Amino acid sequence: QSVLTQPPSASGTPGQRVTISCSGSSSNIGSNTVNWYQQLPGTAPKLLIYSNNQRPSGVPDRFSGSKSGTSASLAISGLQSEDEADYYCAAWDDSLNGRWVFGGGTKLTVL
Amino acid sequence: QVQLVQSGSELKKPGASVKVSCKASGYTFTSYAMNWVRQAPGQGLEWMGWINTNTGNPTYAQGFTGRFVFSLDTSVSTAYLQISSLKAEDTAVYYCARDHCSSTSCYPNWFDPWGQGTLVTVSS
Numbered sequence: 274q275s276v277l278t279q280p281p282s283a284s285g286t287p288g289q290r291v292t293i294s295c296s297g298s299s300s301n302i303g304s305n306t307v308n309w310y311q312q313l314p315g316t317a318p319k320l321l322i323y324s325n326n327q328r329p330s331g332v333p334d335r336f337s338g339s340k341s342g343t344s345a346s347l348a349i350s351g352l353q354s355e356d357e358a359d360y361y362c363a364a365w366d367d368s369l370n371g372r373w374v375f376g377g378g379t380k381l382t383v384l
Numbered sequence: 385q386v387q388l389v390q391s392g393s394e395l396k397k398p399g400a401s402v403k404v405s406c407k408a409s410g411y412t413f414t415s416y417a418m419n420w421v422r423q424a425p426g427q428g429l430e431w432m433g434w435i436n437t438n439t440g441n442p443t444y445a446q447g448f449t450g451r452f453v454f455s456l457d458t459s460v461s462t463a464y465l466q467i468s469s470l471k472a473e474d475t476a477v478y479y480c481a482r483d484h485c486s487s488t489s490c491y492p493n494w495f496d497p498w499g500q501g502t503l504v505t506v507s508s
Contacts (some may be wrong), residue, residue, distance in 0.1 A: 320497075372446075375431065
């Protein structure tokens with residue numbers, strides 16, 4: 274059972290916009306920033322969004338992040354086949370002497 | 385460029401030990417904390433803890449105390465994860481991931497880059 278809650282799956286057709294939600298609590302998302310990681314099949318996770326809504330250089334602006342209260346969202350516009358991957362949200366949690374917590378991951382399928 | 389290169393896959397018998405390495409390049413190793421993350425087959429990401437690369441002080445997450453040891457060799461910019469008394473449930477891919485700061489509790493913070501992962505299989 275992950276501390277952050279994500280839908281296990283999401284899907285869309287090429288060109289569509291999809292969103293992935295991430296729900297937490299006051300000890301994690303409510304008081305700290307959210308990061309998103311993309312894990313393409315058979316590869317290591319890669320930083321996709323940091324500090325709620327910042328994109329590292331090289332990440333297309335089709336990817337955007339937002340946060341409100343104890344929830345966050347990742348939006349992907351102009352969906353492409355190469356976006357098919359697992360997506361994880363993460364945040365620092367102030368409980369238990371501090372720890373990083375992840376969502377369970379959302380498998381995005383491009384139909 | 386900044387990168388982390390991990391050691392290769394391991395096949396171990398129950399009760400044995402394994403040591404996974406994570407060699408950093410492209411930056412000053414002691415300026416950024418290092419984390420370890422586990423991913424069991426078909427499962428999500430689980431934070432194991434972190435090590436302060438300046439002091440060598442490790443911090444272990446709940447569930448990763450006792451059999452798990454983080455260590456460093458700063459002379460070769462390498463972090464290590466050692467797991468002893470291996471069990472079948474330790475079978476997983478283990479990732480090292482660099483912090484944005486020198487301490488994992490700094491704010492804001494994120495993991496970038498990640499190592500390519502090391503598959504540890506425990507089977508008799």
